[in-house]
Amino acid sequence: MSQVEDIPQPKGSSRTSVASSMAVPTSDNARQRCKIAELEEKLQVLESGHAVKQRETNYFMSQGRALRRIVALFDSIEDMIGENDRRCDLEGDDDFDTSHDRLQSGYIILNNTLTWFHKKTSDMEHGDYMHMLKKLRHGADSARGDDTSKLKALVPDWVNREWRPDPPIDPEDKHCRGFAHDTCGRLLCPTELDWNDPIVRAGIRDRADGYVVTKMSWPVFLYAGYTADQNNLEEGLFKSKLLVQAFKAIFTSPSSAKDVSGDGDGANIIENHRRATKDPLSKKVKTHVAQIIKMNKVSPRSIAYVSCQLRFALSSVTSWRSIDGDFDYTQFWYNIVDFFECPPGRAAQCNIDRLLTWWTRYITFNNFNLTAVN
DNA sequence: TATTCGTGAATCACGGACTG
DNA sequence: CAGTCCGTGATTCACGAATA
Numbered sequence: 001m002s003q004v005e006d007i008p009q010p011k012g013s014s015r016t017s018v019a020s021s022m023a024v025p026t027s028d029n030a031r032q033r034c035k036i037a038e039l040e041e042k043l044q045v046l047e048s049g050h051a052v053k054q055r056e057t058n059y060f061m062s063q064g065r066a067l068r069r070i071v072a073l074f075d076s077i078e079d080m081i082g083e084n085d086r087r088c089d090l091e092g093d094d095d096f097d098t099s100h101d102r103l104q105s106g107y108i109i110l111n112n113t114l115t116w117f118h119k120k121t122s123d124m125e126h127g128d129y130m131h132m133l134k135k136l137r138h139g140a141d142s143a144r145g146d147d148t149s150k151l152k153a154l155v156p157d158w159v160n161r162e163w164r165p166d167p168p169i170d171p172e173d174k175h176c177r178g179f180a181h182d183t184c185g186r187l188l189c190p191t192e193l194d195w196n197d198p199i200v201r202a203g204i205r206d207r208a209d210g211y212v213v214t215k216m217s218w219p220v221f222l223y224a225g226y227t228a229d230q231n232n233l234e235e236g237l238f239k240s241k242l243l244v245q246a247f248k249a250i251f252t253s254p255s256s257a258k259d260v261s262g263d264g265d266g267a268n269i270i271e272n273h274r275r276a277t278k279d280p281l282s283k284k285v286k287t288h289v290a291q292i293i294k295m296n297k298v299s300p301r302s303i304a305y306v307s308c309q310l311r312f313a314l315s316s317v318t319s320w321r322s323i324d325g326d327f328d329y330t331q332f333w334y335n336i337v338d339f340f341e342c343p344p345g346r347a348a349q350c351n352i353d354r355l356l357t358w359w360t361r362y363i364t365f366n367n368f369n370l371t372a373v374n
Numbered sequence: 375t376a377t378t379c380g381t382g383a384a385t386c387a388c389g390g391a392c393t394g
Numbered sequence: 395c396a397g398t399c400c401g402t403g404a405t406t407c408a409c410g411a412a413t414a
Contacts, residue, residue: 062399142400145385253397289398319385319406 060132064139066113066293069147069250070302072106074322074330077133080107081121102337109301113293147250147309148320154249154257155313158242159183178316179205179213187242188314190217191228212326221314222307234351238303239358246310251290251302298359300340304333 072080083103111117121129156169156177165183170176179185179201189195189204190213203211213219220226222243224236249257308329315324322330340356343349 065399139400141384145387146398149386 060135061139061142063114064136065143067110067136067140068144069289069293069305070299071110071113072301073144073305073308073333075103075106077110077136079103080110083107098338098342099334102334102341105341106301109299144309144320148312150249150254151246151309151313154254155242155246155310158245158257159187159314162241174316174318176316177314180316184314184316187219187221187226188213188311189220191220191223191233192217192230195220207326219311221310238307238355243303243306243310246313247298247303247306250306250309253289298356300356301337303340303359304336307336308333 067077080103083100084107086100087104121132124132152174153171156171159165160168163183165181167176169181169184177184179188185201185204186195189200193200193204193211195201200211202208204213218228218233218237220228222238222240224239224241226240228237229235245257311327311332312320312324312329315327317324322328340352343352
């Protein structure tokens with residue numbers, strides 16, 4: 001079982017310390033939810049029988065909903081616990097590579113997200129522990145499914161408004177999407193290839209040598225203005241309007257995604273912020289996902305999650321899986337997380353900070369602001 | 375060895391309950 | 395009223411066991 005007191009920090013890499021994000025100011029709403037959770041636990045001690053089991057089941061499922069979104073889209077809880085246990089057992093100079101660091105960072109974020117996790121799991125019987133993991137996983141997968149189905153209908157709407165493709169993308173059907181559809185293909189196309197070139201289009205569709213689309217290249221839909229500077233591939237990366245719309249649709253409600261009108265342009269950011277904060281007619285809506293899962297920071301992993309969900313929505317794949325043809329979503333998610341968490345040097349770190357600051361300014365919704373964290 | 379069958383997990387779509 | 399959560403049922407898929 002994992003050790004509560006000392007969560008080892010990642011060693012031997014430049015991965016940004018996630019532990020520094022542990023002390024974050026909580027909203028009133030978040031504090032109230034914590035209090036409710038505490039009271040519920042006390043109730044469980046006083047009561048017994050099926051009702052308690054039922055409530056606990058719902059509690060774990062509800063807690064699990066945050067996991068895929070902000071902890072790890074593909075890594076299992078068991079793997080993260082295993083990595084933490086491994087580090088606790090090892091001493092001295094041990095081998096830590098990027099994938100192990102990523103798992104360990106995930107474990108730390110897991111414990112920041114589910115603050116009860118350490119204590120609860122160390123007291124549990126094996127059967128209850130397995131049951132809890134199962135329910136957490138169930139909650140995690142159902143939230144991911146909800147987000148997938150949400151974007152399945154929303155993304156065609158955004159793309160159809162922006163590009164007015166002929167034929168338009170069917171919000172119900174995914175078979176016509178992916179590289180078969182000109183606009184989806186253009187957005188999914190790796191930046192180093194020119195979708196306007198018919199030879200390139202044919203090559204990608206036939207998966208010919210030199211045109212295989214893998215997780216190794218950043219797709220166009222991630223870039224501001226949907227174009228990349230081949231001499232500076234980081235310019236505009238993770239600043240596309242579609243990405244921000246998807247982020248807002250998932251974390252701050254589908255209606256809030258309509259506010260997005262810019263494309264990485266500074267004036268628009270300010271304009272959006274001004275409108276969001278000063279519009280007296282803006283409706284105060286129900287607590288949204290970011291508040292529910294106590295997410296008060298835009299984190300690299302949430303951006304990676306949205307990037308994967310967005311790519312999936314643009315693709316023709318109908319049910320969730322980690323491989324789409326030659327494209328590996330798991331590695332794609334890893335690449336994005338590593339891009340943010342393992343910047344190669346100080347200059348790269350500064351760029352990441354700037355990028356997250358940009359998200360800070362962009363993701364604003366009524367009286368609730370998401371701030372960026374590194 | 376190939377096929378069939380049963381089972382459980384994963385996924386999706388849908389609708390009701392609930393909330394602010 | 396918009397948005398989220400959650401339960402339910404249908405469907406698909408993978409896998410192992412049984413059978414021809």
